Amino acid sequence: MFHLGQFLARNFFRLFYRVKVHGKDNIPKDKGVLLCSNHIHYLDPPLVGSFIKREIRFMAKAELFEAPILKHLIPKLGAFPINRGQSDRKAMRTGLKLLKEGEIVGVFPEGTRSKSGQLKEGLAGVGFFALRSNAAIVPCAVIGPYRLFKTVHIVYGEPLNIDQLKEEKASPETATKAIMQGIQHLLDDHHKKMN
Template identity: 55%
Template sequence: MRVDLYKVGQTVCRSYLSTLYKVEVIGKENIPSDKGVLLCCNHIHLLDPPLLGSYLERPIHYMAKAELFKIPVLNYLIKKFHAFPVRRGMSDKQALREGIKVLKDNNVLGIFPEGTRSKTGELGKGLAGVGFFALKTDALVVPSAIIGPYKPFGTVKVVYGKPLDFKALREEKVSSETATNYIMDAIGDLIKEHKNS
């Protein structure tokens, strides 16, 4: 019998997160079961990737820095968790092609548009690559927000927002930067809406 390491890892992460924090999940119904989804989220903690994916039925594909794939055991594991390499600090055409393929194959691509964790907890500027993915495919673009802080036994919220309407932006052929700003504004709105609710 084949073991699905992603499902096993998801169960382990969910158990760990739910034990250490009071996890509040909002808007899971906004993730369709059968369409390509570009899931865009703010980034405040190392635990953001497992938190974003542990409470969804569908697996999330992530970009991970290329250096991690040079570590033998870790290379095997992160590939099983649907990660693919990206060379940070430069234009990585192979990573862009892989991300587009993930979306066109009707999978979920999870991205943290800021490119790195926020040191202040405040939402930073998004990178243009996120807008590129949104414009080059017909995937649903779903803004999401993680609202901490990650304090033991405290509340951590993960919010999946309603899909954004990208039809007009795609027809107008706006720049990747404009598309990214639209996504970041939506993430910011989710944070404001749910931070004190």
């Protein structure tokens, strides 16, 4: 089901948006990956997931699993729920298990869409995943705005090295800041190239 969804989403984006994909080769092919992206639009999850070959298990807000159509569709696409605004231990255990099994777990550390397009502060949960797993941590930047038949860029960065943070037994909040800096760097670097 996921690969069918990928195919349909890819063709949707090619038809309605001029998507440019950068850095696909930065995603490891054979190990767990924590894929961390900014969040500017409700189309971000299918965009982030549709142009790479591997399946992505997205962490999605629990409310989506109660919506009439989505509650049947989202689990088939590999997503799993998280209750926002509280410590959701079940979601954390599920995410860690998937990473240890070599899956890609897709997260939007901001927790919700940024209406301004500016990167907001990330939530500590992503830092928890980074510190507690041996997954590659790949920052990702979606650069819009989404306008029909206009270009949208998606940039997959090089995996971040947080070995020193692990040695220092850094807090999840500190690890999250490092990841957000990685995403911001991709945004800044892309804007420099465009100017």
